[in-house]
Amino acid sequence: MAETFEPTLAAARARIAAVRPAAYARTRNALDGAVSGLSPYLTHGLVTLADVLAGVVAHHPLSVQHKFVYELGWRAYFRHVWQHRGAAILRSLHAGPLPESAYASELPRDIRDARTGVPVVDQAVRMLYATGMLHNHARMWLASYVVHVRQVHWRAGADWLYGHLLDGDLASNHLSWQWVAGTGSSKPYLFNAANVARYAPAAWHSPGSVIDTSYEALDAMSRQPRLQWQMPVPGASSVEPGLLGAPPAAMGAVAPNAAAVAGREVWLVHPWRLGELPAGLPPEVRVVGLFVAHFHRAWPWSERRWRFVGSRMAELAAELWHGEAADIATALKAARSVRSITEPHLAPWLPGWADCEAAPALFPPVDQRCDSFSKWWRRATRGLDSAADLLAVNEVPAW
Template sequence: MIVPTRVAGLEALDEFLPLAGSAYARDRNHDLGVSRRTVSGLSPYLRHRLVTEREVVGAVLERHTLGAAEKFVQEVFWRTYWKGWLEQNPEVWRRYRRDVDRAVDAGVPAGYDEAVAGRTGIDAMDAWVRELVDTGYLHNHTRMWFASIWIFTLGLPWHLGADFFHRHLLDGDAASNTLSWRWVAGLQTAGKTYLATASNISRFTDGRFSPEGLATTARALDEEPLPPRTPVEAADVVGSPYGRVGLLLHEEDLEPESLLAERPGLVARLSAVAVSADPGGRSPQGASAAVVAFTTGARDDAATRTRDADGRPARTPTDARPAAVVEWARSEGLDTVVTPYAPVGPVQERLTSVRGALSAEGIDLVTVRRRWDGEAWPSASRGFFPFRGRIPELVRQL
């Protein structure tokens, strides 16, 4: 079981550190089963920022040179890259949400129910569905094979596969998930698809699976052209706190200490703290029980770690709806609510409504983006390879 606390995340990081160099570069593509992990397993912690990218990369580079840990550091930056790319192309998220909503309203296509119940008759797919549902995790290579078989062998819509992942992955993330599915489908790098083959699956699963009857071709999907890119907001802090200031944490960033330490003087006195989370916002079909338990646990962990200026622990409103946030802010007599910036995705949608509801009460919402994101995101406008060239410079600033 993956424990949803910062302490457990830091322990997992510590345990993985010796493996982050050549062992990771050699073994990371192998999925040897649940009990023989070749990767860090840090994604649920990074996704909720119980542990930050900066801490992970910083600890790895204290132990290894950048040359030795290059592969691992690059993988962490894939997360940053996807987020920066989606920030600049929010239309991709809007269309994804629209298409999932429509499919759920209209009724799912033939074959969908069998696929998500693990009854396709393709042994590997059926086992991976069980692993995903039971553990809330799949290895990266397995996610690629799964998405490829879903789209090209089973002929199911990519966005419903992405929605199934998003509902069940503890690390389910609007950018990494949506854009990785698009990459497999040939939408992200136009025309370039990913085709899963039995020989590759057999080689990298140590012969555990060698599925028969897989598609032998993968024709790229197409889409309406995207609108021009939206530039990344230049300022890390949008708005200026005044009067009585409260802090509202959410499931995109649950480590306030380092966030506020980046901005000395921004909040002179923290009058109140609340932590809200709504894992069900990931999908019109809600999130799995495992995701709800992890996210709620992570929220509660952040609440116990975060106190206001008078030493009072954070409140955890019973729901994340704007009305509950307004009720908290009013009961504390706040003039300003400061919150970590939420990138494109469900939490950003929620905060847009929260901003409107607070504003109607004369309360300002101020967003604070981490320097890590502000420095890197503007470079995520094209492919990963030009972005990758900036990694040495970005890690020098750690």
């Protein structure tokens, strides 16, 4: 049975309470390992990294170097890169194993249909379509196959995966693909059938397939340009779910409405900050949920993700707006004041509409751009011994 993700604070907090750091550190690479399942809640801001760590540390004191804390750091690091690089994260940060022109610009149909004949790839695609989620190891395998075995440009794969993920985050997703591709890391990430057999269930094992070879052979394959190929295996295709560039009608989103906010204080809720409203927010403040049409046309979502976000947003906001940036700006001019929380997904628009508070942080700021996680990690954790020390940096309240 597919794992379910309820778009509620209670569900997020239950997952935090269920984290077992020792089991996580020991088993996280296995597809059936003790992972947290918190990524949809983190992506959409129902909880923050600080909330997660505070909740875990309340029951499990940890070193700042514990693997669970370290993995939280990757999400913060990808945001650090986005802050410094901006839209450049959507382009190769540096050269990979092959020239850009050697890679195909479109994802082959047999991959999208889960008919490559490589079980680990086809199982990953089926799981993605069925649940909107994939274990991180499965994402890495899928990306490595797409880029290094099939020689498809990482951006084609990253855009496709983002659209189907419940937890899709442009920084985490696209920079992870670059890490695998070798355009955001020092070398390409490769995997073989033995690696799959170690960490995945039997149905994913891929003996006798193109990945059933040595790492040396895979490395040579990743560096040798060749003709694109696809050999879809016989049988039924997996039907790729459609993506929507606007909220489903059932969500009840309306056009920006100046009359609804005229002369009032407004708090804007957006898809990446769906946690509790600010403490002490006066009841007369108008809470408006916001979907920017330009963003969602460029980055459409699955219906599953729209339902997840829309359900939670409807609990917070008096009404949901979906419209063009210019129409939103015009409507908000009628308000007495507008506030929100900053968000890089909305960086082209939100600062022009609202006074934005900084998003809550777990790690101390690292002002100098770091082009490797290890360099950023050393600076972000310098002088800290325990996870409690890390929480104290930004005065995160105890759970």
